[in-house]
Each structure stands twice: as C-alpha cells, then as structure tokens.
Amino acid sequence: MSEQANRLDELDQALLALDDPAMVLEELDGFIAGLLILPEPVPPGEWFAAAFGLGRRRRSVFASIDHANAVLDLVMAYHDEIARTLAQEPELYQPRFPVDPVNGDVIWELWIEGLAAAVNLRRERFNAYPQLGGDAAIASRSLSTAIDIALDDRRDRINPAALDPALPAGLREAVLTLYKYRQSGAPVPDRPPFAVRPNPFAAFGKIGRNDPCPCGSGKKYKRCCGAA
Numbered sequence: 001m002s003e004q005a006n007r008l009d010e011l012d013q014a015l016l017a018l019d020d021p022a023m024v025l026e027e028l029d030g031f032i033a034g035l036l037i038l039p040e041p042v043p044p045g046e047w048f049a050a051a052f053g054l055g056r057r058r059r060s061v062f063a064s065i066d067h068a069n070a071v072l073d074l075v076m077a078y079h080d081e082i083a084r085t086l087a088q089e090p091e092l093y094q095p096r097f098p099v100d101p102v103n104g105d106v107i108w109e110l111w112i113e114g115l116a117a118a119v120n121l122r123r124e125r126f127n128a129y130p131q132l133g134g135d136a137a138i139a140s141r142s143l144s145t146a147i148d149i150a151l152d153d154r155r156d157r158i159n160p161a162a163l164d165p166a167l168p169a170g171l172r173e174a175v176l177t178l179y180k181y182r183q184s185g186a187p188v189p190d191r192p193p194f195a196v197r198p199n200p201f202a203a204f205g206k207i208g209r210n211d212p213c214p215c216g217s218g219k220k221y222k223r224c225c226g227a228a
Contacts, residue, residue, distance in 0.1 A: 004081070011074040018061040018071075021053030026107075027114035029096035032079050034118025036086060037178035039125045039188035042118075048072060050121060086179045093176060097168055106168045109150040116147040128189040129178070136181045139174035146171060 012025045023031060031051055035042055048054070052061055052071075062068040085093045098107045119126045129140035182188075212220065 007074065007077060011078055014071050014074055018052070022061045023051050023114055024110070026096045026098055026110045028075065028078070029082070030111035030114030031118045032082050033095065033175050034115035035079070036083055037175055037182060038118065038122045039128065039182065040122060042121050044076070047118065047121060048075065050117060051075070086176070087183065090176050093172065095168070095172055095175065108168050108171060112146050112150040112171065115143065116151065119147070125188065125190070131189050135177050139177040142170055142174045
C-alpha cells in the first residue's frame with residue numbers, strides 16, 4: 001500500500017473512532033472541497049472547529065490535546081492533497097462518493113452535506129457567486145440545488161430521482177469551475193443585493209418551521225436556531 005493510501009486509511013480510521021458531531025471521511029471530503037471554492041479563505045482554527053463540532057458548552061470529541069493535534073495533522077495533510085490535485089492535476093480530482101454495494105447507486109448526499117457545512121461558514125459570500133453570471137454562476141447554483149435536495153429543503157418541488165444520475169459528475173465539474181475561478185484572482189461581490197439578503201426584521205413576526213432562519217444562515221428555521 002502506498003504512503004498516500006496509508007495516510008488516507010489512517011485518517012478514515014481516526015474519524016470513525018470519534019463520536020458525533022465529528023465528520024466522517026466522505027463528509028470531510030466535501031467540506032474541504034467547499035473550503036477551497038469559497039470566495040475567501042477560512043482560518044484553519046475556525047473550520048477545524050466546525051468539522052468536529054468544537055465550541056463552548058460542547059463536549060470535545062478528542063481525548064486530549066495531543067489526540068486533537070494528531071487528527072488535525074491528518075486532516076491538514078488531506079486538505080493539502082486535495083488542494084494540490086485541484087491546482088496541478090484537476091483532471092485527477094474526484095469527489096469521494098461511496099457506492100451502494102447492493103444496487104450500485106452513487107451516494108453523494110453525505111459529501112454534499114460536508115460541502116454545505118463549509119458554505120455555511122461564509123454563506124453570504126458564496127451567495128454572491130450568481131451575480132457573476134457565466135460558468136461560475138451556473139456552478140454555484142448547481143451546488144446550491146444539490147445542497148437543498150440533500151438537506152430535504154426542496155424535495156417537495158424537485159424529484160431527486162430524476163437528477164441523481166447526472167448529479168455526481170455535475171458536482172465534480174462545479175467544484176472544478178469555482179476553484180478555477182477563485183484561483184484566477186477575479187473578484188467576487190462582497191454580498192448579494194439587499195433584495196435577496198435575509199430579512200433582518202423576520203424575527204418580529206411568527207416564524208414557521210420551514211421559513212428562512214432570521215439569523216441569516218440561509219437554512220430553514222427548523223434546521224438552524226429552531227433546532228436548539
């Protein structure tokens with residue numbers, strides 16, 4: 001087994017040994033892809049905490065500081081490997097989608113949940129991509145649609161079965177497109193127009209469980225502040 005494969009197996013086992021809310025490998029793969037296509041970098045300390053559910057009043061998934069640092073080293077090495085592939089050999093980039101051993105279906109939802117978690121770190125900036133028009137706008141919209149489907153936000157309006165066969169390849173192309181755009185140095189608007197930003201006065205009225213959360217996260221209320 002190659003050194004790279006050994007590191008990947010070590011990371012996989014390290015993640016599986018952790019309790020919720022730590023991400024598993026497929027979810028982390030999507031999360032890292034999301035970080036690499038955001039319009040601005042996210043400090044490692046911030047995204048590492050998001051990936052492993054670290055924060056005040058939360059029990060750590062790590063046994064010690066040394067344990068946390070050991071996992072962080074593995075995660076950073078994986079992050080750097082994905083970034084290197086996207087930058088130097090984009091034709092080799094492949095999102096980590098497991099395949100159902102029974103029916104052969106590609107299982108992409110866990111990966112897109114990880115990407116969604118990264119997008120939520122800079123949701124307003126990511127939502128500005130469609131203003132650019134062209135391929136970047138198309139790519140960001142396709143990822144947003146996949147996020148909605150995976151998180152059940154639009155299953156009442158979209159038939160996921162009709163989209164599933166084309167989704168895996170489309171997700172890969174969307175990541176490649178947005179990564180290329182980000183690395184080009186071309187600007188991304190700071191924020192979407194006021195008309196499409198979350199309503200800051202929404203909290204003054206009754207909030208439905210399926211209404212946008214007034215905190216501005218972009219999630220439904222039941223999946224954000226309403227879940228607390």
